[in-house]
Amino acid sequence: MPELRAYQHGICPRSERLVQATRDVERGRTTPEAVDEAFRADRQALLAVQREARLDHLSDGLLRWQDVFRPLVEASSGLEAQTLVRWFDNNSFFRAPRLADRPALDGLPPELSRDGDVPEDAVATLPSPYLFSRAAETTEDRDRVLGDLVRGVLRPAVEGLVGAGFRVIHLQEPWLPFFGVEDASWKPLEAGLAELHEASGDATLVFHTYFGDVAPHAERLRRLPVDAVGIDFVETDLDALPAPWGTGLLVGCLDGRRSLLESADGTAKFVEHVAEALQPPEILVSSTSDLELLPREVADRKIRLLGEVRARAAEALE
């Protein structure tokens, strides 16, 4: 039976109190110190929910991140955050990283450090090099940009994160399922991931695809030089995937974009079904995408549900 772990990746939504605090500080109605305190309280509350849910790796929820690129962009020379661009097919926007020069991380930004209340073996999230290179504003060849971003920004970030004690490095990759990938771009992607895999040492490197059906790419995906590939099972048909899968599999089974809560029992049975059908050596259970597109209260419920799904699936797979 496969090893089973569960964690919540990506940006988590801020609480109503924190939303109000960030709004107030912009309007001069509160102090930056009060906002810092609201961030701290929110992080602790989010960690408490994950602990209650008995998740295997905890996350600080990236609560300070304005989007998945921003801390890296602001901490790097050669990159600027500029134009607001829609985040795939969502009512949410990111500032596209603009390549002004060859990118280089000038030091691990505070948003990527592990605060004292986040335990070792936590999960860190980064944009995948393919997503980063495609979302960037540039006139350069994007495959070459991908290599530059890996060497100049993502590799030093991964090394810094592993050095700070993070045990799971989760790479978000919605671009590939949503927009597709040219045949010629697989090689640079594989090379970039190999470099990040090497930099991640003993940590688990996960390449998580979501917001689209990846069945047409499954043969290439399962041979990528990473420890696990994540699949959004709301979009991808389990029966269309090859078996045995042959590498770790992140089962994205709680919909990160819907407020309705899935059934714990039904979802655990689905995880069990995935394990039987694809026989991966390891299963990671999580949401299809990060939970940022949900209100915090709903996100907290999804995290608790994730814990239940993990417990029930583990019992069934014993």
Added chain:
Amino acid sequence: MTAGFAKPLLTHELGSLAKPNWRVKAVAGRPLEDRDLEEARSWGRRLGVDGHEELVELLGRAPLGAEDRAQVKRWSSRYGVRFLETVGLDVVYDGEQQRSEMYAWAIAHAGGFEWRGSVRAFDNKYYSKAAVTGPISLRGPYHNEEFSLLRGVATAELKVPVTGAYTIADWSFDEHYFTDADLTGSAAARHARRREARRRFILDVARDLIRPNLEALIGLGAGWLQIDEPGGSTAPDELDLFVESFNETVAGLDATFSTHLCFSDYELFFPAIEGMTECRQFAVGFANYDSRELGRKPEDRPGYRVIPKFRDLPYRPALGIGVLDIHTDFVEPPELVRDRILHAVDVFGEPGRIHVIPDCGLRTRSWDVAYRKLESMVAGVELARRDLGL
């Protein structure tokens, strides 16, 4: 067609302005500070708002009761109209001063929805998101009161912004039409069921919420209604639903209808919007994607690349070109506005079918910045008119 619609380089605002501190605090029942009163006084003077001292006196009595708070909102509307008239726009509204927010205001007057909480749009900007949980209905027309007030206050022509059906549906969670969460079985079949449910949801919003609200406005004499659809191109595979919802909303109604699209990959709207023949104008945010350098050649104006597609539509709508980036305090110089307009005229032709607008509502800017940006827009239009001999 609304009077003045064909004026070359017609200018108008698009939606919301920031709510002044005095309005926010007074309506929230909070005490006001001297600087809030001074803000009301100085802007009242600057905009020539008749009787603004009455407002200052009213604010001086804060915290206020329910009727006085409603009065403050009405004052805010008067300020909004005068703001846009004073700056020199041809067509105005009130900067949506009486509404909470374009989505929240509609949902607050709809049956069948429940609030779920705040969701980020970008950076520290959030919106309150609801879920549809039952049959959709209009609890009561939700723009009548403001329109009735503005009709008596405005000297310029009015255009009423109304949030569109697709955006209302897209910005809501669905807990009623599609509740299937079973991941076993064919994903294709699940997606087909999801799409059919989505269509029913969107069209129910169009028929049972937006359309009766428009009918009420038209009954009061509204002549130009702008259907705001910032969510219009969110899902590239749903553009047919966006078009169908627009058509369902306005079919057979006697008014001028336009639509506002922003922060999208506008290429996606084609060819779907070829079917939106009742749409008399597309107001499109371009400046956000454009360079700040001067020049009217295509290579100088990367943000306006999609204009030929609007030009080549099989019907002849006007095109509202966004010339102000609403996400930044940068005040576009009149010469930059001029060049953006001249480029649009070069490509689109017919200045009589080109309207000049900000990319979107200016509510994320201070009144001072919004005013300077709009002033610059009007000055840029004058420069362009001179250049074109209009």
